[in-house]
Amino acid sequence: MLSGAGGMQYVGYARTYKGLPVAGGDAVVVTDATGQVTDTVVATGPTTGDIALTPKVSTRSALRVAKARLSQVDKAEQPRLVVRAGEKGERLAWEVAVSGVADRRPSVQHVFVDALDGSVIDAYDLVRYGTGNGYYNGQVTISTSGAAGSYTMKDPTRSGLACGGQNGAPYTKGVDSWGDGTGTSLETGCVDALWAAQKMWDMLRDWFRYNGFNGRGGGFPTRVGLNDVNAYWSGSYASFGRDRTNTRQATAMDVVGHEYGHAVFQFAGSGAMGSGNEFGGLNESAGDIFGTLLEHYANIPGDPPDYTIGEEVDLLGTGPIRNMANPSLINGDPNCYSSAIPVTEVHAAAGPQNHWFYLLAEGTHPGGGKPNSPVCSGPSRLTGIGIQKAGKIFLNALLRRTSTWRHADVHRATLSAAAELYGSRSTEYAAVWAAWRAVNVPSAMPTPPPVPTVTSVVAPTGPGDVPEASLANIKAHLQQFQSIASSNGGNRRSTGPGYLASVTYVENKLRAAGYTVTRQSCTSGCTRGAGPNLIADWPGGDANQVVMAGAHLDSVSAGPGINDNASGSATLLEVALTLARYNPTMAKHVRFGWWTDEEQGLLGSKFYVNSLRSTERSKIKRYLNFDMVGSRNGGYFINNIGTAAAADLRKYYTDLGLAPEENVEGANRSDDASFRNAGIPTSGVAAGASARKTPAQAAKWGGTASRPYDSCYHAACDTTTNISDTILDRAADATTYAIWRAAVSTGP
Template structure:
């Protein structure tokens, strides 16, 4: 039951209802018509493809391979390990963040972020803030209690101190990697609340770095008119459809009442303030989903509560919830839409990429700008006539009687810098938001957008820029945040990361990329070394196939097939044909040797009397602007009268715990001529494993028992063991798949738990073995992710 209740009406309590939708007023009764601010979102005007479960599985497998292949790029030492911490997506791009540990200790700044396409078939980028390979003594010389006291001293008032955690601090900006104690102190400085993360050198006791989860904003009450909010039956201002969203007072409890009618429309009323904040947060959640394919404020379906009634002329995000105060005259609460969007924008910034935040003013300015950007995006998405979309911050605020707090299209209107300079790293953080705010407006709207939107100046480069629209600009910026590493972010990094994001999101066009690049130049952020470039690749493409795709011949005989090509994109191109993988004594030729895409060629495969018997896969390649391939299966048997045999194994696979054993039967058979002696051997067994045969040789037609014994030191994993029979006239092999686990039994599978390859768990009474180390995200239960779990 979803009763829609107008202002002043009494809502009937439905005992069975878990969630209700209310129409409430957050302004005076005459300020807006009924249903103002309620609209239906249909499709994303920019367009995106949500990754499928198969695409997510492929992305995880691909990311693991990328990390293994790029050890030098990510400065991996032999003592480093990686575990998937989170997976998010923006538009058509998947982002997988891997935590790094060194000798079992977490590495701050060592996280690796891999981005792939939606299908999980192509790695787009691989990012890490760590620049040097770790070689750190992990023995602390400073005690945890001393580190805690050092961190405690950083705040004027302390409410709580976390248990110090030993980590390796690897941010390049602070010098060589060092052993550190991470301590989180909650309390307040002399001027504001604080949740301070401090990293204390575990050898010298000095402070390496620190960052504050509390991000302060400014603003006052703004009313959205009569709006629809989702509440929980009872009635409680808690949203069961958007996990974590709620609103209440300073005690942290969500507001509850006996009717589903909320607020009295007065600027000083806290329940009304909650309506404003709560509705705006729900709209921001919907915007992230509908426009960008992003799940919640952290990309993983999590929201955060809001509190109202803060006795300050301010609003802030503290790492766990948003908190809203009032204006200087104390006549309105600080809950206008763009202020709410701003504070939740800090949450988006904190949880994107490697998470956390930086302590520098430059990072702080980019963080404040992020809040302003999401405030502008929220206004555009909500399209509420009480607060039409614009690019000013807190335009309804009368904080000191001077109108908006910031102007994104021309920050200097309020005295903030329009463009980047060497002074930005020492500029107050709200003012330091100016250059990136200005950049965002230029990307979205350009210099002279028309339609009543203000013109925007440039500081460098061409004087006229054309925008790509606020949705595309927002999508690119949100995607760039997923590439953010731990520690301080700079404008140079923001430039590079937004260019990378534009290239990944719009691979078939340079329009968006060039707009992003031109806007950074316009606000005087120069090019950085090795920054991405955009070139439209030749879109001509073709396919290749062979028919028939297999044949069986006697040694010395020939076969042929037709190779067909077809244009799949663009125009026809010349395709040169070649082949690899043919057995010895065999020639492969094409007639003709090259074709125009859309034409065919005959492939001729000629064996010789010396071609060994066996099954072969010949790869046929077509090379044009791209290379496409297909395969042909060739079976070669001995000539009449030639002695030959086959081998097979039953069963062909087994699963054992480390230290366990298994066996199988290797069978041979005469396929031509007479029986011959066949010597048996094996290859590919994992370390600590022995493979023996009883007997070690047979006469073709006989069988042997294969004994496979692992040891306690055999690594967990899945291995392919090749069993080979060698005779006087031929050699043949077959494969046996061995899976080695970390032990018998297993615990019940849980979400948000770190699993290591070889771990055994049960899920709904069924046992599964972990195939690769990871953190179990919601929805990654074993039956759904065979890339991570193998049923036993």
């Protein structure tokens, strides 16, 4: 299992047919952080028809056919009988792994020999070649092993990373000082290569939460001194040569990142490799993308980040070997996808995906000294989302890779990744779709909905350019909470499965919308077995000025808790989704919280507040709480109504002529007390619990005097029938208004 950004998990599977492995039958199952399946990607469909399973070609003959593909055979493994599935159908085959030399270069091939007629059905080579810039990174610090008198160029903290000569043994010496800074020194080449590999490991961890080059904490060694104007990935190590004048080693960052990018590609997704020039071109492009990401992550003056590959080594006196902003500038490589790509040489076939990545990250006219980039179709101007976001989307898509990876598959996978990370109505999703259109890769997914901008979206019942939260959507959330309770013993108490299912429902909605979501386990002070708090942050805004809103997600054990407090949780969820849908420019940072164990004494929110350092508490400028906001005989109550934190809520209700009142009944009975007791300004709205509505309140708000605001408070009848649509709708719009005005406004 591999892990990607946003808590996504990717599990590769192999298929069998009547006991034989199906080569090309690989699949990847994608789950979210809770284990819920969100996507399944398969290389080929189910095996059909009867396949003859008795080979007519001997293993000796299969070996002879496979070996004939190499000019020098160093090793040949025993053939494995498989069903080869792919574009040529399903055939019984011998899979033979042979290694040695082909075309005067190292080669590690998997050859599929038809087990009935001895022809070669298919083959792929694990060795991937690439070239790049060979200047040095200057004075750097590298991780090595050993102690005084005996040091080894082997990383003790990043498994598998080491560097040495072509014999595979890492360099050793008596002092922990390596290289002399000259281009002809192999030891200096190892300094550059090992430093870059260590930086790439850190980049994968820091930017993408990816563990090593294989996703499982594994790395691979480097060899320098290859007597070739090139570099390559062997399938198990990276090997680097020199420039054409033999004055420097080809161990610059983009070269190292490119070769180890092949390692990431090889082990991503199902882990099964494929054949064909289109698959190979996507592999080469992946190397270019990771090399470019590495340059941007390291961001050192000696090798400023750019989108060209091998720009300074000048291997053949023609400058860089590939240009991602405009691939056609190098050897006429294709900018755009066409029917010719499957038969285009693999390095040239990298052009369309390289071009797509540049357009996604930087757009067509990025400025700041970065080159403009043409489009093949669609709008002439595109806006980029930044290289780190583009890289996150690309890697999460790559973790869906199967052995039949083609541009159309990458198109679909990147859209799925963007939807998981940022939401299907996000700017990022739309940018992925537009960039693929710009390089002529046909869409495998529907045209994305337009990403709305807030210019004059006015709530008809309140002032300001603020949208309304959808009552219909909130009621749909309530119905989900009702169904969850009905399926889990009739309640959503904090210690039961109904609560965990509620957490999962809210979390999935938020992640799909683009929120950063964290489950916070309550490790002290909560009821034994209580589920987690759920914290969601919307990107952007001043991180030192946080507007926070919360609601408790648990119910009592007596019933499903649809008003108490699915109403507050559902309202808060839809307000959060509305913010994501409109995606305004944020002045302050917005954070939402769904609390566990409120019914046992505000325990979840107390734990959250107590877990914050004083500096983090001081960043929260106001906290708004929403508890029981749809009471059937309810009213319009505001917590701490006379304070600055309550001003926007008070104004919204007042402008509707509702004359809101102080929430006396709820004082210190809900989660806002946890924040107020820590010195954080608080407010919020409520519609009332078990207290009775006065005649004066009934006269101005409607409803029945001398009856409880909620006659099903803490009872089994607190179901979806225990909700006032009018009161719930107004509470939701007031909530949206208050959060919007506090966080989107540049005012105090």
